[in-house]
Amino acid sequence: MTATSSAGHTRRDFLYIATGAVGAVGAAAVAVPLISQMNPDASTIAAGAPIEVDLSPVAEGQVIKVFWRGKPIFVNHRTKKQIEEAVNVNLASLPDPQPDSARVKEGHANFQVLIGICTHLGCIPIAHSGPYDGYFCPCHGSVYDTSGRIRSGPAPTNLALPPYQFVSDTKIRIG
Numbered sequence: 001m002t003a004t005s006s007a008g009h010t011r012r013d014f015l016y017i018a019t020g021a022v023g024a025v026g027a028a029a030v031a032v033p034l035i036s037q038m039n040p041d042a043s044t045i046a047a048g049a050p051i052e053v054d055l056s057p058v059a060e061g062q063v064i065k066v067f068w069r070g071k072p073i074f075v076n077h078r079t080k081k082q083i084e085e086a087v088n089v090n091l092a093s094l095p096d097p098q099p100d101s102a103r104v105k106e107g108h109a110n111f112q113v114l115i116g117i118c119t120h121l122g123c124i125p126i127a128h129s130g131p132y133d134g135y136f137c138p139c140h141g142s143v144y145d146t147s148g149r150i151r152s153g154p155a156p157t158n159l160a161l162p163p164y165q166f167v168s169d170t171k172i173r174i175g
């Protein structure tokens with residue numbers, strides 16, 4: 001996959017999710033106007049309020065990007081094959097050994113959520129890229145797997161995980 005097609009993919013997915021989020025807020029405002037007035041405004045969200053992300057439109061094999069506290073958050077709806085490969089890796093071969101189970105929520109290994117900021121010098125990696133079909137940082141060549149673990153390159157540690165929880169099978173709250 002080329003950088004161009006991957007970037008296009010990410011942009012398209014982001015636009016799709018952003019549209020969905022606006023729709024959800026609009027619907028809530030109509031249904032429960034008093035409660036919607038208590039929702040945080042844009043500046044509060046930018047300052048760090050939690051955000052909810054509906055994962056139901058995210059197809060298997062798709063990675064979406066949302067923003068929380070100004071940081072890109074990648075949500076990867078992993079395939080069975082990707083999960084198996086991430087689980088079965090020899091931990092001793094990893095620069096920053098961490099089992100896949102420590103990087104997903106129990107019972108939700110299909111959704112892997114991480115902060116898309118390279119741990120080397122802070123570039124934003126490209127999703128669906130590199131030899132592990134995970135993330136590739138074009139700045140200096142760091143390669144991450146679908147668990148966000150560093151596999152090669154100068155990045156010293158795995159991609160960080162944001163604080164989040166599942167509020168339903170298809171919805172997470174970040175923050």
Ligand code: FES
Binds near residue numbers: 118123137138140142
């Ligand atoms: S910033 Fe990602 S490899 Fe250097």
